[in-house]
Amino acid sequence: MNDVNIDILNTKKLYRELFNNILNSMPTLFEKLRPTCQSCEKINSCKINKTNPFQKFDENCKLKLWHKNIINALENDLSKDILYKLKEIEKDKELFICNRCTICCKFATSEFDYRTLKEKAQNGDKFAKQFTSIFQPYNDFSEAKKAYPDYVKMLEENLDDIDNVYFYYCKKLNENGLCSDYENRLQICRDFPNNPLVLLPKCCGYKEWKEKHHMEALLSHATIEIIDFYIKKLKN
Ligand code: SF4
Ligand code: SF4
Numbered sequence: 001m002n003d004v005n006i007d008i009l010n011t012k013k014l015y016r017e018l019f020n021n022i023l024n025s026m027p028t029l030f031e032k033l034r035p036t037c038q039s040c041e042k043i044n045s046c047k048i049n050k051t052n053p054f055q056k057f058d059e060n061c062k063l064k065l066w067h068k069n070i071i072n073a074l075e076n077d078l079s080k081d082i083l084y085k086l087k088e089i090e091k092d093k094e095l096f097i098c099n100r101c102t103i104c105c106k107f108a109t110s111e112f113d114y115r116t117l118k119e120k121a122q123n124g125d126k127f128a129k130q131f132t133s134i135f136q137p138y139n140d141f142s143e144a145k146k147a148y149p150d151y152v153k154m155l156e157e158n159l160d161d162i163d164n165v166y167f168y169y170c171k172k173l174n175e176n177g178l179c180s181d182y183e184n185r186l187q188i189c190r191d192f193p194n195n196p197l198v199l200l201p202k203c204c205g206y207k208e209w210k211e212k213h214h215m216e217a218l219l220s221h222a223t224i225e226i227i228d229f230y231i232k233k234l235k236n
Contacts, residue, residue: 107148
């Protein structure tokens with residue numbers, strides 16, 4: 001079980017590249033959405049920078065519609081496309097099955113320590129509530145490393161600060177290393193892996209699904225982050 005922030009950190013360099021490419025393409029989109037200046041009576045004294053949508057326009061200025069056009073394109077076109085893509089990815093997951101190797105039960109990661117997760121659970125965070133009801137932190141890093149050395153090695157190679165990653169195991173695992181309550185497992189267990197960015201062991205039944213959609217998922221997450229940024233900027 002992982003949270004998406006950790007998964008993105010795993011692919012930090014590639015994610016940054018994709019993020020910058022999308023960010024650099026935004027001015028071209030904004031330019032296409034710019035309303036035409038109507039050369040109103042203020043044309044001779046107009047000081048508006050017609051290449052910058054992020055400014056306050058006069059009430060009667062036609063360029064005032066620019067904000068609305070951008071918000072509309074981000075919220076109604078781009079966001080819907082991404083949502084559609086993510087739903088397709090999720091639907092495709094139904095073609096794959098969990099082979100019950102239990103590695104995700106023996107080894108879960110979070111950017112939060114146990115106390116913070118408990119606090120989040122008490123404050124109503126549904127994921128944290130389910131997670132802390134079954135997962136326990138490993139006593140120390142070396143104990144976690146023994147459970148899944150390949151994953152820890154990969155984190156060590158990719159993360160600037162591995163001290164900010166916390167490792168957990170499920171207390172419902174029995175002495176044979178299997179889930180003792182599989183039929184009644186929680187939604188977070190049923191949903192795993194909940195996105196194709198999750199690092200999966202070679203034996204995982206969803207490995208092929210992950211590889212198939214990894215790039216699309218990274219692109220979608222980067223685009224969502226950029227859309228949120230611009231919508232907040234325009235609405236504030
Ligand atoms: S409850 Fe069962 S399926 Fe869920 S994480 Fe624990 S051992 Fe795995
Ligand atoms: S096959 Fe994948 S989802 Fe199923 S238990 Fe193993 S790691 Fe978890």
